[in-house]
Amino acid sequence: MRIRALVIRIIRQFLRDKRTLAMMLVAPLLILTMLHLVFNGENYIPKIGLVDVPDPVMEKMDIDDAKITEYESVKAAEEDTLNQAIDGYVVFEGPMLDKIVLEGSDPSVNGAVMKWFQQATKKLLPSQGQLEINVDYIHGSDDMGQFDYFGPVLLGFFAFFFVFLISGISFLRERTSGTLEKLLSSPLRKWEIVIGYVLGFGLFTMLQATLIASYAIYVLGMLMEGSFFYVLLITLMLSMTALTLGTLLSAFANNEFQMIQFIPIIIVPQFFFSGLINLDTISDWLSWLGPVTPLYYAAEALRDIMVRGYGWEAIYGNMLMLAGFSALFMVLNILALRKHRAV
Template identity: 85%
Template sequence: MRIRALAIRIIRQFLRDKRTLAMMLVAPLLILTMLHLVFNGENYIPKIGFVNAPDAVINKLDLEDVKMTEYESVKNAKEAALDHSLDGYVVFEGPMVDKIVLEGSDPSVNGAFMKWFQQASKQLMPSQGSPELRAEYLHGSEDMGQFDYFGPVLLGFFAFFFVFIISGISFLRERTSGTLEKLLASPLRKWEIVVGYILGFGLFTLLQATLIAWYAIYILGMLMEGSFIYVLLITLMLSMTALTLGTLLSAFANNEFQMIQFIPIIIVPQFFFSGLINLETISDWLSWLGPITPLYYAAEALRDIMVRGYGWDAIYGNLLMLAGFSALFMFLNILALRKHRAV
């Protein structure tokens, strides 16, 4: 009887907690559906440029599985590749291929490009087979691995994930312990409380961001073509975004378990739509999720520095987006405090 009573009490407790019940039953289905949509997307179609290609050569090629663009000069094709409009380009000298140039920052895209070129070579010169040409790389090299390409995304993800969880739970404890209630009753203004908490947590956020970036690059040997200072700046800005978001969402949780429930909704979509999977292979109605998440901009900025070796001009736009997210979440934090009720 006592065991049955205990079991009934637990069942009733779950039934009363509608959010926990929904997370247990619905969240796994949402994540599985997301995985299905992401990994069962379309095959990637390479974007290939032709420089000085004769019409007779183009007419021989099967261009159904590529996006082809013609250019009059190598300079124009190179600018398009650096702008990510092309995955690479083929330069012709008369009817013959003179050289192949790859943008190079994504090994899987490089493989798709070279696979098409080998097939195209058989169409152009069936008796000679594929020409012995070594591809040139604008970024990276033929030795670049998947970890080098995925590394910036993973670096940003772990910085975001741990800061989000730690800041959310810490701020939640401030509420449940009564400390926040006392601060709200003090002469401190709402925005002063929010800024004070963010500065306090921000010190440890800076330490964590520095440690993660340093360990990944100098201990694990993650590819690093640009300046380490920029990597620290990007990671810090992302961590501040995670910090402000974590403190904001903690206002809607009554305990640590409910705070962790935000992971499938907030963390998981960012992981898949931050560039870990090529967004061009995902349906248009789903790929829009990427640009509304902070990790999307942080991952692109980290790739620009770590893989492509760019500088400030390439990342300042992404940093502004991260700063905008942080400012938005801080503003919403102030509004949440105004409606705060003691737990």
């Protein structure tokens, strides 16, 4: 009878906590559906530039299964490659193939381009005596591995995840322990409380960002073409975004378990739509999730620095987006404090 009473109490507890029940039943289905849509997407269609292709050569090439753009000069093709409008270009010198130039920052895209090239030139290469074609890389090299490409995403993800979780739970404890209630009863304004918590947690956020970035680059040997200072700045800005989001969502949780329940909704989609999977292979009605998440902009900025070796001019737009997310979450934090007590 005592076991029966305990079982009934647990069942009633779950039935009263509708959010926990929904997370147990709906969240796994949501994540599985997301994985299905992401990994069963379309094959990547490479974007190829052809420079000075003679008409007889073009007739022999099989240019299907690719988005082809013809160029009259190498300079124009190189500019579009740098802007990632195309994945690479093929240069001809008269009737002969001269070289292939790849953008190079994504090994999977490089592989797709080379696979297309081999198929497209099956009829062409025998007439040229199976010449070995030179392959140049604007970014990266043929030694670049998947870890070098995925590394910036993973670096940003772990910084975001742990800061989000720790800050949310810490702020939740401040509220449940009564500390926040006392602060709200003090002369402090709501915006002063929010700024104070953000700066206080921010010191440890800065330490974590420095540690993660340093370990990944200097210990694990992650590819690093640009300035470490910019990597640190991006990671710190992303961590501040996670910090403000974590404290915001903690206002809608009653315990640590409910705070963890936000992970399938907030963290998992960002992981898949931050550039870990090429968004060009995902349906348009689903790929829009990427640009509405902070990790999307952080991952792109980190790749620009770490893989492509760019500077501030390439990342300032993404940095502004991260700053905008942080400012938005801070404003919402101030408004959420009214939920606890009007000051």
